[in-house]
Amino acid sequence: MSTREQGTSPRKLSYLLAIREAMQEEMRRDKNVILLGEDVARHGGGFGVSKELWEEFGDAQVRNTPISENCLAGMALGAAMTGCRPILEFMFMDFSALAIDQICNEAAKVSYMYGGQTNAPIVFRCPQGGLSYKSAGAHHSQSLEAWYAHIPGLKVVFPATPYDAKGLLKAAIRDPNPVVYIEHKALYSTEGLVPEEEYLIPIGKADIKRSGNQATIIAAGYMLQYALEAAQNLAIEGIEVEVIDPRTLNPMDEDCIFTSIRKTHRVVLVQEACRSGGVAAEWGMRINEACFDWLDAPITRVAGADVPIPYAQSLENKVWPNPTQIVDVVKNACYFK
Amino acid sequence: MSKIETDLSPEIQLEMLKTMLKIRYFEMTAGSLYKRGLLKGGVHACIGQEAIPVGISAHLRTDDYITSTHRGHGHHIAKGADVKRLMAELMGKETGYCKGRGGSMHVAAFEVGSLGAFPIVAAGVPCAVGAAFSMMHQGKDQVAVAYFGDGALGQGTIYEAFNLASVLKLPVVFVCENNCFAVSTRTEATVALKDIPSFAASFGFTGVRENGQDVLNVYKTARAAITRARENQGPTLLYFDTYRFEGHYFGEPEIYRTREEVQKSRDELDPIDIFSAYLLDAGMMNKQSRDEIEISARAEIEEAIEFAKQSPDPNPEEFAKYVYA
Numbered sequence: 001m002s003t004r005e006q007g008t009s010p011r012k013l014s015y016l017l018a019i020r021e022a023m024q025e026e027m028r029r030d031k032n033v034i035l036l037g038e039d040v041a042r043h044g045g046g047f048g049v050s051k052e053l054w055e056e057f058g059d060a061q062v063r064n065t066p067i068s069e070n071c072l073a074g075m076a077l078g079a080a081m082t083g084c085r086p087i088l089e090f091m092f093m094d095f096s097a098l099a100i101d102q103i104c105n106e107a108a109k110v111s112y113m114y115g116g117q118t119n120a121p122i123v124f125r126c127p128q129g130g131l132s133y134k135s136a137g138a139h140h141s142q143s144l145e146a147w148y149a150h151i152p153g154l155k156v157v158f159p160a161t162p163y164d165a166k167g168l169l170k171a172a173i174r175d176p177n178p179v180v181y182i183e184h185k186a187l188y189s190t191e192g193l194v195p196e197e198e199y200l201i202p203i204g205k206a207d208i209k210r211s212g213n214q215a216t217i218i219a220a221g222y223m224l225q226y227a228l229e230a231a232q233n234l235a236i237e238g239i240e241v242e243v244i245d246p247r248t249l250n251p252m253d254e255d256c257i258f259t260s261i262r263k264t265h266r267v268v269l270v271q272e273a274c275r276s277g278g279v280a281a282e283w284g285m286r287i288n289e290a291c292f293d294w295l296d297a298p299i300t301r302v303a304g305a306d307v308p309i310p311y312a313q314s315l316e317n318k319v320w321p322n323p324t325q326i327v328d329v330v331k332n333a334c335y336f337k
Numbered sequence: 338m339s340k341i342e343t344d345l346s347p348e349i350q351l352e353m354l355k356t357m358l359k360i361r362y363f364e365m366t367a368g369s370l371y372k373r374g375l376l377k378g379g380v381h382a383c384i385g386q387e388a389i390p391v392g393i394s395a396h397l398r399t400d401d402y403i404t405s406t407h408r409g410h411g412h413h414i415a416k417g418a419d420v421k422r423l424m425a426e427l428m429g430k431e432t433g434y435c436k437g438r439g440g441s442m443h444v445a446a447f448e449v450g451s452l453g454a455f456p457i458v459a460a461g462v463p464c465a466v467g468a469a470f471s472m473m474h475q476g477k478d479q480v481a482v483a484y485f486g487d488g489a490l491g492q493g494t495i496y497e498a499f500n501l502a503s504v505l506k507l508p509v510v511f512v513c514e515n516n517c518f519a520v521s522t523r524t525e526a527t528v529a530l531k532d533i534p535s536f537a538a539s540f541g542f543t544g545v546r547e548n549g550q551d552v553l554n555v556y557k558t559a560r561a562a563i564t565r566a567r568e569n570q571g572p573t574l575l576y577f578d579t580y581r582f583e584g585h586y587f588g589e590p591e592i593y594r595t596r597e598e599v600q601k602s603r604d605e606l607d608p609i610d611i612f613s614a615y616l617l618d619a620g621m622m623n624k625q626s627r628d629e630i631e632i633s634a635r636a637e638i639e640e641a642i643e644f645a646k647q648s649p650d651p652n653p654e655e656f657a658k659y660v661y662a
């Protein structure tokens with residue numbers, strides 16, 4: 001554990017509470033930071049993340065809304081362009097599909113298409129993913145980060161630890177641009193050290209979660225846990241891998257990733273989302289463009305299957321990557337078989 | 338000729354006529370520039386519909402907000418936008434409101450409260466709701482006006498916006514301009530909504546359907562709506578019947594209506610003729626002063642074209658500027 005997570009007064013906090021604390025601190029700092037969403041007030045939103053905030057801030061800053069995702073995203077935009085800093089919680093990221101027009105066609109573009117006359121400081125909080133959040137099926141388990149990482153004008157962040165969750169959310173709230181903030185549902189109860197004192201994590205900065213020199217694994221969100229588990233198992237067999245958590249999916253921290261690959265010469269990309277058109281494809285292509293001569297093995301990836309997320313656990317387990325797969329793919333990349 | 342009694346001073350009424358003429362000439366000029374290849378993309382003129390934004394804007398302050406549509410030049414000019422910068426935007430120049438990044442369909446003029454033209458049908462309406470929410474949150478008394486066409490009534494988002502504005506009692510005025518068509522489709526063919534007062538009442542606010550060709554009637558109709566918004570009494574739906582004299586965009590073939598129908602509308606429904614006849618009859622202007630107003634409106638547009646033509650194109654090296662704030 002590095003000292004930065006400890007600060008001067010470390011405490012254990014869950015990922016969920018870290019997100020709540022970030023909102024709470026920012027809402028105290030600036031009364032124009034407003035949380036909007038379905039059942040976000042007393043109920044605390046879809047997963048209880050915002051519980052207790054309404055009691056402190058009232059309707060003025062914590063507002064239950066109708067179930068109108070597209071209109072809510074547009075309303076957040078209008079509010080953002082006129083002095084507020086809205087945080088909009090989608091109950092599940094799957095439902096952000098209803099709001100894609102306002103997020104991608106409007107919020108992402110107002111700065112550019114209006115020639116810098118305005119900007120849209122909005123945070124779209126998106127609980128996504130499955131795994132230990134089990135059997136939620138096709139409309140409540142998807143990983144949709146690639147939709148938003150594709151759009152110029154949006155930033156996309158995906159914290160994997162409580163420390164990163166808090167620091168990135170505070171940075172997202174203060175960012176002048178629309179930020180899609182993805183929180184993994186299966187991480188809510190995970191715990192980690194979070195300092196008492198204030199800190200921010202810059203958007204666009206990846207983080208090396210484990211150092212090694214024989215291969216690099218890139219994995220965000222819940223996949224970081226699998227990557228770290230795989231790395232531990234590989235170490236037992238004598239393969240030291242570096243694990244990079246991109247934390248921000250757009251803009252991508254090319255420096256951190258390329259530097260690692262120039263050291264390890266091998267890279268394995270991991271994503272929970274289904275394979276086709278995913279962020280791993282983008283990482284791979286950029287690595288290919290910048291680091292081809294440094295690579296000693298083909299870029300490979302471990303990804304979710306290209307199927308809608310099934311309900312039955314026997315099927316569900318087939319869809320998502322697992323640490324064993326990661327171990328196998330890394331060994332392959334290291335010609336270790 | 339208008340039979341509406343009004344509290345507006347003659348000076349203001351003449352200014353309103355001039356604004357309507359400016360919009361008319363702006364659009365006619367845009368049309369001819371388009372035909373000569375000097376404007377690109379889609380250009381949608383609001384000729385025939387000038388009375389609506391002018392009547393509404395007579396109640397608005399510069400710091401009040403509007404959201405506009407693909408047919409938005411009139412909304413902007415009525416709100417006080419500088420026709421030079423508007424024309425420069427249409428020509429894709431660096432001096433345009435959006436530095437040539439937006440164009441006709443994506444223009445915005447923040448200095449006069451325009452949060453932008455949203456050419457995705459109905460997409461600007463939630464933004465106006467958000468601006469209204471923001472004013473309520475910040476304890477300010479600005480109001481927001483959302484302009485949209487009859488076609489927007491086919492979009493679910495707009496009903497979300499009506500609902501949201503009503504439950505939160507937001508200072509927003511919804512202004513529907515029913516110009517009889519959405520591209521080639523007549524309103525009756527795709528829009529079931531007819532009884533505006535009872536529709537709006539069922540959402541818990543006030544709605545009225547009125548003639549949109551008489552600027553004084555628009556002005557009179559809008560007063561209560563904007564007062565309600567200003568006093569935080571919630572939203573209002575204003576539904577104006579109007580007619581689009583030009584095609585959907587310049588160069589559109591108009592196979593869905595006869596020339597006779599258009600001519601009849603031009604003869605009977607021209608909002609500038611209707612207002613001019615009233616002002617002449619009321620003795621607020623004579624033929625000569627009417628000509629003078631027309632000349633000065635035209636001159637402003639001529640000047641705008643010159644300004645735009647002389648303005649530089651955006652620097653290609655700056656193609657990625659403004660992606661992020």
Ligand SMILES: Cc1ncc(C[n+]2csc(CCOP(=O)(O)OP(=O)(O)O)c2C)c(N)n1
Binds near residue numbers: 407485486489516581
């Ligand atoms: C969501 C969406 N669908 C389709 C279009 C293509 N389109 C542009 S304008 C228009 C008609 C709009 O009609 P209306 O809202 O009545 O406005 P008007 O053009 O009559 O002013 C259509 C279908 C669009 N811009 N946005």
